Amino acid sequence: SQTIHQWPATLVQPVGSPLSLECTVEGTSNPNLYWYRQAAGRGLQLLFYSVGIGQISSEVPQNLSASRPQDRQFILSSKKLLLSDSGFYLCAWFRISSTDTQYFGPGTRLTVL
């Protein structure tokens, strides 16, 4: 079966510090991977998606970036965090067919102080 891992589970960082969140997928190959952010009282916002190694598409201009160094690894980064970056970050994947279910990881709670 397929499994998504995210770490860390929670993170508290000062404004201006760097960020690295990691997502890995098991039990599948060549997944389409996604980073979402869920802010309090708001729906999920798609940040980045990737259809393959080194292929990143950004949906929202911001101070975040994403990378996909390996087939089943997706990383979300920032050089300098802002207060507005606080939120719940979720990694997800589709199987090859876009008519399939989207699966989500357990999430990372980021608090920027």
Next chain:
Amino acid sequence: KQEVTQIPAALSVPEGENLVLNCSFTDSAIYNLQWFRQDPGKGLTSLLLIQSSQREQTSGRLNASLDKSSGRSTLYIAASQPGDSATYLCAVNSGGYQKVTFGTGTKLQVIP
């Protein structure tokens, strides 16, 4: 641009009641619609996926319907239990990999 609305934002019901959660979307040209459950501080768990050609899907006490022409979906929960307490999210897939739009969810509390 697809917009997804969920009403009500919060709902509190006594245990045993049947209830309906609503999801509406503005663009009827969709691939599928999915209902998720999210427990506090957790990721999303898929409950039901309805393809655009389908009218409803059932899983246990859950039944989801889809009316594309009116831009609406409902999630029916029969004989609610305290363990059903969670936030329920509706997600509309309008064009494949990068066009999934989520509603803001309905927070359900089932009181014992």
